[in-house]
Amino acid sequence: MTISDSQNTTQLQFKLTQKLGELDSVAKKEIQSNFVKNDFIDISNEGKYDKNDYQRVLDKFKSSDSEIRTHEQAHAASGHTTTPISYKYQTGPDGNLYAVGGEVRLDTSIPSDPKAAAFKLSQIQESATAPSALSSADAQISIQANLNKMLLLSKGEENAS
Template sequence: MELTDNYQNLSSIYQELSIKKGQLAKIDKKELEKSTFEKTDTVVLGAEKYDENDYQRVLNKFKNKDSEIRTHEQTHASSAATTSAINYNYQIGPDGKLYAMGGSVRFDTSIPNDPQSAKIKLEQLKDASSSVSSMSGADSSIAQTANLNKMLLESLKQGFNYEN
């Protein structure tokens, strides 16, 4: 008899939880509808202050920067082994579309144990990071580090000892 009462108590608790869950789902749905409405709300600029030439000029800047960033990162990615896909930083343009305003790609910087393979890989890293027309600070740093590591490998190959 006592066991049956416990099951009835548990059953009523589960029923109340189910009702509360349904109420929360309705609230979540209303909040989602509210946020969707706010996202599609638009601002209409005053006709006397709005210039189509300015709009087009700004839009062209966004498009050109997007193209430049994508070409830059794809050049890096095609020149050496990478450990991840290209990551882009986006900004919303005046037309409401996303445009790449920055990006990065992670090179595989692991060094093989074989000195000849290591030298080839370091040369690839140096070339990949400096293959673009306008190098960023990160590009320059990677190229310098790869070049220094390559010089270190060559000096070790020639028998220099740095343990003094």
């Protein structure tokens, strides 16, 4: 290898490094220009929504919040809960939080005494069906408690005979 070959190699490497730097610079500019173009939200025109729609949505949030709170409080009123009421919230159009779901954990432990167990299953069923409008989970709990109570009673009849 001669001196001119090493100079040519060095010059070639230098030019490649320059081109890579230029390409990197172009790529960064392209990313920035795409970011600016794609991530712009026009909020200058406030008249794009109808005030009646805003009020309708807000009323729906308030109504749903009230129904959910009443529903969960009806469950909790039975006194057979293991935890306080837990609500799921969503932010409404006015920035306030509104309940959009909730749950109450019932004490589902069953005593070993058949009469006490039947009484406890009746209480669970009553707690699940306490609200006037049942959710699918409420109905499922009530059905399961009723089935368990019937199973318990049928076992008691078998043992008596």
